[in-house]
Amino acid sequence: MITLREAIRLTKDFYNKTKPFKDISGYEEHEIAVGACASILASACGLDVMKAGIMGYCHDIGKMISDEKKERTFHGLTGYQYFKSIGEDELAQICLTHTFPSIDFKSEEYASYGIENIEKAKDILINIKQTDYDKIIQLSDLLVHFNGKTVIYKNMKDRMLYIENEYNVKPQHIRVKYKNAIKLKRYLENKYNCNVYKLLGIK
Numbered sequence: 532m533i534t535l536r537e538a539i540r541l542t543k544d545f546y547n548k549t550k551p552f553k554d555i556s557g558y559e560e561h562e563i564a565v566g567a568c569a570s571i572l573a574s575a576c577g578l579d580v581m582k583a584g585i586m587g588y589c590h591d592i593g594k595m596i597s598d599e600k601k602e603r604t605f606h607g608l609t610g611y612q613y614f615k616s617i618g619e620d621e622l623a624q625i626c627l628t629h630t631f632p633s634i635d636f637k638s639e640e641y642a643s644y645g646i647e648n649i650e651k652a653k654d655i656l657i658n659i660k661q662t663d664y665d666k667i668i669q670l671s672d673l674l675v676h677f678n679g680k681t682v683i684y685k686n687m688k689d690r691m692l693y694i695e696n697e698y699n700v701k702p703q704h705i706r707v708k709y710k711n712a713i714k715l716k717r718y719l720e721n722k723y724n725c726n727v728y729k730l731l732g733i734k
């Protein structure tokens with residue numbers, strides 16, 4: 532896997548190219564905070580801290596490569612294709628899986644990313660064996676805001692409210708997302724005997 536130094540240079544290059552054309556305020560803070568949360572969780576789980584940090588730092592790179600609203604792309608798939616093209620399979624996987632704590636979903640739940648894109652993602656996800664690194668990034672991403680102001684949420688309910696408003700997600704789909712988020716948190720807490728909120732200083 533690329534080093535942290537390479538990951539920072541890579542995302543910085545994309546960031547500088549994208550910044551003049553797209554409002555990406557909060558992007559850097561989000562990536563750094565997700566990377567930090569992932570490292571803290573990985574440490575508590577006895578997993579590779581550096582690897583989790585780099586994965587967290589790179590998981591949203593697709594947002595820098597393509598403007599998903601204008602170009603009707605899905606950043607998870609864009610990031611997956613990019614990292615695949617440079618032979619970084621583990622990072623490619625993280626880019627795709629970070630949006631889907633459960634692969635047993637209806638495409639309508641992610642309609643804002645384009646049904647066609649989600650169908651494509653689903654076809655790839657079926658053949659991916661998710662690891663606890665995938666789960667750590669999914670959970671970290673659920674706890675970190677994107678606007679560069681709040682950074683870490685008070686809890687996952689707050690995050691769900693943000694998703695509901697920002698992406699115009701139907702309440703019944705938000706309920707499914709929330710249920711999956713809680714399941715994800717409990718999975719890591721039970722397996723590794725830890726308290727996620729306590730580890731991250733969330734009250």
Ligand SMILES: [Fe+2]
Pocket residue numbers: 561565590591672
């Ligand atoms: Fe993210």
